[in-house]
Amino acid sequence: MYPISKVLIRAVVFSLLATPEILAEEFFWSMEESNFGYLGMTGRVDPDSIGGEIGGVIQGSEYLSGRLSIALLYSENIDENFFTGANLGFRISLPYRISPFIGIGVFGGYTKETISAEDDHIDNNDDGIVDEQGEEKKAIDEILFSIYPEFGITVWITESFGISGNASYQIASAGRDHDYWYYGGFMTFAVD
Numbered sequence: 001m002y003p004i005s006k007v008l009i010r011a012v013v014f015s016l017l018a019t020p021e022i023l024a025e026e027f028f029w030s031m032e033e034s035n036f037g038y039l040g041m042t043g044r045v046d047p048d049s050i051g052g053e054i055g056g057v058i059q060g061s062e063y064l065s066g067r068l069s070i071a072l073l074y075s076e077n078i079d080e081n082f083f084t085g086a087n088l089g090f091r092i093s094l095p096y097r098i099s100p101f102i103g104i105g106v107f108g109g110y111t112k113e114t115i116s117a118e119d120d121h122i123d124n125n126d127d128g129i130v131d132e133q134g135e136e137k138k139a140i141d142e143i144l145f146s147i148y149p150e151f152g153i154t155v156w157i158t159e160s161f162g163i164s165g166n167a168s169y170q171i172a173s174a175g176r177d178h179d180y181w182y183y184g185g186f187m188t189f190a191v192d
């Protein structure tokens, strides 16, 4: 693994020097034999949320890949402040060092809330008293699903390390008023 500053400098240099030759350079390397892991930061606006995502990529061919990840989003406006989710998606990307992609996927998860636990016959807080006054527990508040199209670009710094940015339009199960743009910046690395 390179130091992050070195990686960023290389990414900028690569972008600036993106000559037609580099753009046209077929990016076979080890992609067809490799699987990748990725992690990064994500966010959305209104309600403003920031989070992280970690997952794996299976490279089906030089053009097609599938990904599965878990995501955690923090927002001051969500009950209990956290949205926990899972993301499953497929991408078509150009097999070049500078590699634009488009994709589709599904994103689902839940938020939690605190509710009264005074009558469930369980000592929820392990204080030795069952169903005392004011005892509380956490329960799933909302289950949310969306399907999305996305686009983005990956810059492969080496054959086993790339950085990428994407934007997806989340079409929410809760209705068109709940649709939103979701953005991410990621590091992708070979795991085998």
Ligand SMILES: [Ca+2]
Pocket (backbone or CB within 6 Å): 122, 123, 124, 125, 126, 127, 128, 129, 130, 131, 132, 135
């Ligand atoms: Ca108790």
Ligand SMILES: [Ca+2]
Pocket (backbone or CB within 6 Å): 117, 118, 119, 120, 121, 122, 123, 124, 130, 131, 132, 135
């Ligand atoms: Ca209880």
